Every structure is written in structure tokens, then in C-alpha cells.
Amino acid sequence: QSVLTQPPSASGTPGQNLTVSCSGSGSNIGSNNVYWYQQFPGTAPKVLIYNNNKRPSGVPDRFSGSKSGTSASLAISGLRSEDEADYFCAAWDDSLSVVIGGGTKVTVL
Amino acid sequence: QVQLVQSGAGAEVKKTGASLKVSCKTSGYTFTGYFIHWVRQAPGQGLEWVGRINPSSGVTNYAQKFRDRVTMTRDTSITTVDMELRNLRYDDTAMYYCARHKDGLDVWGQGTTVIVSS
Numbered sequence: 001q002s003v004l005t006q007p008p009s010a011s012g013t014p015g016q017n018l019t020v021s022c023s024g025s026g027s028n029i030g031s032n033n034v035y036w037y038q039q040f041p042g043t044a045p046k047v048l049i050y051n052n053n054k055r056p057s058g059v060p061d062r063f064s065g066s067k068s069g070t071s072a073s074l075a076i077s078g079l080r081s082e083d084e085a086d087y088f089c090a091a092w093d094d095s096l097s098v099v100i101g102g103g104t105k106v107t108v109l
Numbered sequence: 110q111v112q113l114v115q116s117g118a119g120a121e122v123k124k125t126g127a128s129l130k131v132s133c134k135t136s137g138y139t140f141t142g143y144f145i146h147w148v149r150q151a152p153g154q155g156l157e158w159v160g161r162i163n164p165s166s167g168v169t170n171y172a173q174k175f176r177d178r179v180t181m182t183r184d185t186s187i188t189t190v191d192m193e194l195r196n197l198r199y200d201d202t203a204m205y206y207c208a209r210h211k212d213g214l215d216v217w218g219q220g221t222t223v224i225v226s227s
Contacts, residue, residue, distance in 0.1 A: 097172050
């Protein structure tokens, strides 16, 4: 069981807006930065969002991150077929470890 | 360009109780400037953090569940980080990744497949 809680799946049609949630606690999300990763089958994960809401260069601005209290969200606006992937949230925990969500499989219908 | 290249061309097959050592050769950046993390992924499962090492100081942090079985070391002369996992169990079967932490885990190794069998 993961320390960070994500819904196992989410879906939407092309063009729709989609949000993936990530719930933690005061020792991780509540006091540290949140990261979001995208992973396609058979490939290594790729960082989508770092430090709660910052996008690395090359990541489309359709992806955005936010944090409030002990929860974080990844928003995908204008969903595209190529966004179909697994998404993981992660954060540093004050116990000196990284905690990762169980992952959300996003399906584009 | 920044690269992390892991050892193990194909799958590494290990017996239960054996030890595993995976190397992560880095290049293209200041080795001592960024932590290296190890993350694993069992077949069909999510990501699991194993631990991290500060290549500058050698200081490590490990996930609680691995603390008595894992050791991470670095060799600054060859800009390489090693991860050793001892007393392997069936549920250690997974893909093991090293990754650099800069703005998040921004560069990943190609992964090393580890299969633990009897």
C-alpha cells in the first residue's frame, strides 16, 4: 500500500480536461515538494512536474501541477491520445525517504 | 549530453538468497552535484523508491524496507554509483532504475531487469 494515494484509473475523451489527485500527509506533501512522472509501457518514467508546479523544458503547458495542504493534483487540459500513460506522484518525506503514489492509469477514450 | 548507463545488458537472473549489484555510470555533468536515486518497478506494478546517495559525501538514505539489505556506494574517479541488494527474494524481481535528481528525477538509466528464481 502506497503512502501517497492516487486513483488507480482516470479517463476522458480527446479535448477534455482531466485531473489526477494525490493525497498524502503532513510529513510528505504537507511539508515538501511534489513531483509528477509520466510513464509509457516499457520505458523509464519522465518528470512532468517538479517543485509542485514547475514544468521542465519540453513538457507541454497542457500539463500543470498544484498543491494544497496535504494533497496535490496534476491537471491535463485538452486531453490527447498521446497522453494515455501511467502517472505517478512523489514527494520527499520527513522520515528521510521518498514516497510514491500507486500510480494512475489515464485512458483516452 | 547527460547520460546514466546501467550495467546488465540483458536480464540478470539470481537465485533466492543471492546478492545483486547494479552499476550506474554517469556522464555529461558534474557527478558530485546531484543525488542519484534508485527506483524499482515489479512487473505490472508501480514505482518503488529504494534509496539515494549523495555522490559528493557518500551519505545515503534508504527506504525502511530495504535498510538491512541494501548498500549504495559511489566512486567519484569513474563517476559511477553502485547498488547492492543482498539476500534476494522472489519479490525482488523487478526493473531497477538509477536516476539523477535535479529538477525531479530528470535523467534515468535504461533500467536493469532482475529476475529472482530458485
